[in-house]
């Protein structure tokens with residue numbers, strides 16, 4: 001699929017922004033678990049080492065309200081944990097270069113309490129300097145493959161998946177074929 005298959009951009013009838021309530025629900029369902037994980041596991045003094053900037057990345061953010069909702073959930077949880085008013089937040093919105101970053105940035109919430117930046121490129125490669133992100137979040141994106149796994153579309157191959165695009169109930173050969 002290389003870089004050629006982004007979600008529908010813009011905010012029209014068929015845009016991802018207007019057709020992703022299911023994915024929004026996925027973000028909503030994990031909200032409590034996310035907040036609990038931050039409250040229980042985040043060691044801010046160790047992570048920040050005196051810095052007052054907290055960096056969050058959304059890997060595979062697409063366009064639309066879902067990413068803003070998720071980033072706000074994380075920021076709220078970190079604020080609750082830190083009890084400090086000094087903390088500033090930097091959010092990196094990551095997606096492939098074909099993503100409609102223009103619409104994403106044009107629709108940023110006006111009242112947001114974070115600095116926003118794009119990190120364009122594949123999350124299978126290196127996107128950030130080491131130790132520069134405190135929380136990396138990703139929802140409904142990691143199952144996207146950069147290319148077809150070998151053999152799944154080749155009739156006669158042990159990994160032939162019978163023309164299906166999912167591997168629920170598939171043979172071990174299909175399941176173990178390895179992700180690119």
Ligand SMILES: C[S@@+](CC[C@H](N)C(=O)[O-])C[C@H]1O[C@@H](n2cnc3c(N)ncnc32)[C@H](O)[C@@H]1O
Nearest residue numbers: 023060061062066095096122123139140141144
């Ligand atoms: C179904 S959308 C999910 C968007 C958003 N996270 C949400 O929950 O609504 C999947 C997104 O992941 C992005 N994506 C897939 N593979 C990626 C990769 N290797 N690097 C960066 N983004 C990727 C796609 O471009 C797409 O925008």
